[in-house]
Amino acid sequence: xxxxxxxxxxxxxxxxxxxxxxxxxxxxxxxxxxxxxxxxxxxxxxxxxxxxxxxxxxxxxxxxxxxxxxxxxxxxxxxxxxxxxxxxxxxxxxxxxxxxxxxxxxxxxxxxxxxxxxxxxxxxxxxxxxxxxxxxxxxxxxxxxxxxxxxxxxxxxxxxxxxxxxxxxxxxxxxxxxxxxxxxxxxxxxxxxx
Amino acid sequence: xxxxxxxxxxxxxxxxxxxxxxxxxxxxxxxxxxxxxxxxxxxxxxxxxxxxxxxxxxxxxxxxxxxxxxxxxxxxxxxxxxxxxxxxxxxxxxxxxxxxxxxxxxxxxxxxxxxxxxxxxxxxxxxxxxxxxxxxxxxxxxxxxxxxxxxxxxxxxxxxxxxxxxxxxxxxxxxxxxxxxxxxxxxxxxxxxxxxxxxxxxxxxxxxxxxx
Ligand SMILES: [Zn+2]
Ligand SMILES: [Zn+2]
Numbered sequence: 357x358x359x360x361x362x363x364x365x366x367x368x369x370x371x372x373x374x375x376x377x378x379x380x381x382x383x384x385x386x387x388x389x390x391x392x393x394x395x396x397x398x399x400x401x402x403x404x405x406x407x408x409x410x411x412x413x414x415x416x417x418x419x420x421x422x423x424x425x426x427x428x429x430x431x432x433x434x435x436x437x438x439x440x441x442x443x444x445x446x447x448x449x450x451x452x453x454x455x456x457x458x459x460x461x462x463x464x465x466x467x468x469x470x471x472x473x474x475x476x477x478x479x480x481x482x483x484x485x486x487x488x489x490x491x492x493x494x495x496x497x498x499x500x501x502x503x504x505x506x507x508x509x510x511x512x513x514x515x516x517x518x519x520x521x522x523x524x525x526x527x528x529x530x531x532x533x534x535x536x537x538x539x540x541x542x543x544x545x546x547x548x549x550x
Numbered sequence: 551x552x553x554x555x556x557x558x559x560x561x562x563x564x565x566x567x568x569x570x571x572x573x574x575x576x577x578x579x580x581x582x583x584x585x586x587x588x589x590x591x592x593x594x595x596x597x598x599x600x601x602x603x604x605x606x607x608x609x610x611x612x613x614x615x616x617x618x619x620x621x622x623x624x625x626x627x628x629x630x631x632x633x634x635x636x637x638x639x640x641x642x643x644x645x646x647x648x649x650x651x652x653x654x655x656x657x658x659x660x661x662x663x664x665x666x667x668x669x670x671x672x673x674x675x676x677x678x679x680x681x682x683x684x685x686x687x688x689x690x691x692x693x694x695x696x697x698x699x700x701x702x703x704x705x706x707x708x709x710x711x712x713x714x715x716x717x718x719x720x721x722x723x724x725x726x727x728x729x730x731x732x733x734x735x736x737x738x739x740x741x742x743x744x745x746x747x748x749x750x751x752x753x754x755x756x757x758x759x760x761x762x
Contacts, residue, residue: 366735367661397670402735404670414678417584421602425609
C-alpha cells in the first residue's frame with residue numbers, strides 16, 4: 357500500500373467525505389489517519405461541520421418569504437388573482453373552546469368566507485409575526501395572556517401558522533381583526549360570549 | 551432529487567401549460583425550489599433582505615425567459631443560475647463587499663494547511679436548536695470569501711451535485727472541488743476551537759481570532 361502524508365490527507369479530505377475517492381487511496385488515507393492525531397482532528401471536525409451545515413434547521417428563509425413571493429408573482433404575472441388568507445376556513449374545521457368564548461358547532465357552520473375576505477385580510481396582515489405553542493391549536497400575538505409558554509413556543513407568520521393548522525386566538529387577535537371583522541367572525545362562527 | 555437527470559415530466563407539462571397561456575401555473579413550477587433560490591442568493595449577498603428581493607427578481611426573470619429554457623438542463627439548475635447571476639449583479643452594483651472577506655485573495659491552487667487541531671467531538675444535532683450555535687455557524691459561513699461561500703452553500707447546504715454546482719456558478723468541476731475543500735477546511739479552522747471548548751457565544755471572528 358502507498359503511504360500518504362498529512363498534506364496529502366488534507367488535500368483529499370473533501371473527496372473522502374463525499375465518497376469520491378479511489379479505493380487504494382482511501383485505504384492509504386485511513387491507514388494514515390488511524391495513527392495521526394492531527395489528521396483525525398481535521399477529518400472529524402470537517403465531517404461534523406458538513407453534517408451540521410446540512411441540517412435544514414440551520415438555514416431558514418425569512419418569515420413570510422413564501423407568501424410574499426406568491427404575492428409578487430400574482431401581482432406581476434398576467435391572469436392571476438391575488439392570494440387571500442384561508443385561515444377562516446381552518447377555523448370552520450376546528451371546534452374550539454377559548455377561555456370563555458365558545459365556537460359553537462363550527463364544523464356545520466362553514467360560512468362563505470370569500471365575500472368578506474378582503475375585509476378580514478386588511479385587519480390581519482398575513483406577514484404578522486405570531487406565536488404558537490407547539491402543542492396548542494391557536495396562534496397569538498406576543499404577550500397574549502392566553503399563550504401557554506410551558507411546552508415551548510415558536511414564532512412564525514400568521515399565514516404560516518394558518519398553513520400548519522393553527523387558528524387565531526380570538527382574544528388577542530381582536531385588535532388586529534378590528535371590530536367589524538370581529539363581529540363578523542363571531543357571528544359567522546356562532547361564537548357566544550360567556 | 552439527485553440521480554434523475556433531465557427534466558421531470560411533471561415539470562415539463564407545467565412549463566408547457568404556462569407557455570400555452572396558463573401563467574397561474576408558474577408558482578406551482580417554482581414552489582419546490584423557492585427555498586433554494588433564496589439560499590443561493592443569500593450565499594452571494596449575505597443579507598436576508600437583499601437575498602429575498604433578488605430571489606423574487608430571479609423567479610420573475612425565469613418566467614419572462616421561460617422560452618429560453620432548454621429541456622436538456624434541469625429546471626432547478628437553470629433557476630439557481632439565474633438567481634446567482636442576479637445576486638452577483640446586485641453585489642457589484644452595491645459594492646457590498648466593504649469588509650474584505652476571508653480567503654478572497656488566497657491562491658486557489660496552493661495547498662491549504664489547517665491551523666487548528668482542537669479535538670472537535672461530535673456535538674448533537676439538537677444543539678442546532680440553540681440560537682448561539684446557529685449564529686456561530688452562520689457567522690463563520692458569512693466570513694468566508696464569496697467564491698468559497700457560494701460553492702459551500704450550494705453543495706453542503708443545498709446538496710446540489712458537484713456538476714450542478716459547476717453549472718450554477720459557471721465554473722469547472724475541478725474548481726468546485728478545490729473551493730469546496732478549502733471552504734470546509736477554513737470553516738473547520740474557524741469552528742473547531744470554539745466548539746471544542748464549548749464557546750458558542752457570539753464573539754465576532756475578529757482579526758486576531760482568525761486562524762489565517
Ligand atoms: Zn497526519
Ligand atoms: Zn391569544
